[in-house]
Amino acid sequence: MGRFFILTAAVVAAIAAPAQARVVTTVEEWVEVEDDAPAATTAERFVSGAPLKQVSGIATYGPFRVTDDSHASLVGITDSRSPAEFAAMLRDYPQLATIDMVECPGTFDDIANLELGRMIRSAGLETHVPRGGSVRSGAVELFIAGAQRRIEDGARFAVHAWEDDTGHQAGDYALTAPENAKYLDFYRDMGMSADEAKAFYAMTNSVPFESARWLNSQQMRGWVPTAEHQAVVPAVQAAPQVAFLALDLDFGNPVN
Secondary structure (H helix, E strand, O other): OOEEEOOOOOEEEEEEEOOEEEEOOOOOHHHHHEEEEOOOOOOEOHHHHHOOOOOOOEEEOEEEEHHHHHHEEOOOOOOOHHHHHHHHHHHHHHOOOEEEEEEEEEOOHHHHHHHHHHHHHHHOOEEEEEOOOOOEEOOOHHHHHOOOEEEOOOOOEEEEOOOEEOOOOOHHHOOOOHHHHHHHHHHHHHHOHHHHHHHHHHHHHHOOOOOOOEHHHHHHHHOOOOOOOOOOOOOOOOEEEEEOOOOOOOOOOOOO
């Protein structure tokens, strides 16, 4: 049997957020797992802040809240279960057209998160960040996945480097290594040129996992074209279903 370990980040750091300091805390936990196959390297990225906003809806699918037949809100951290939850939501509400990204701290599983992004694009959904909306860390990829994207003034974004389950970050690997290439490929598939993908990825990795770089709505529009000046982008084929190791973590407040 293969033996591998999961390490959740153990760090206490001050994050400079607009107009206030944010304290970020995560909990260290080693979990030994027995498995018949070699473990795949995955990563987590999330930046927490104020308590998650309460969004009422007519149906709930993991971090998604269906608010009417054509809109769903994303409120929470995505994980290995999110692609299947998203697929179930589309099955039950085939007229969905817009994902409102209200309170999106990031992801516990970057591989599943990138798959979810491809599913959003394949479905042709718009991603919309309302005034006061917060899109952070791995959730930024989900925003980029929108076939059309809208950002209202007063929205906020946060980016930082990922950290994998071996404790390595993006800068520890060559840019062409699979660990980095999967992100660059994703950005290219979402409509960025090779140079744009590299520049955006370098910006997201300009601060380490333990910190965060905050961008306002205008700054993010400078990196990611939005509906006002964005040509209609083609849908992409969703990635094949992949089996993931579920990582159950408590999400405290405030916590990256």
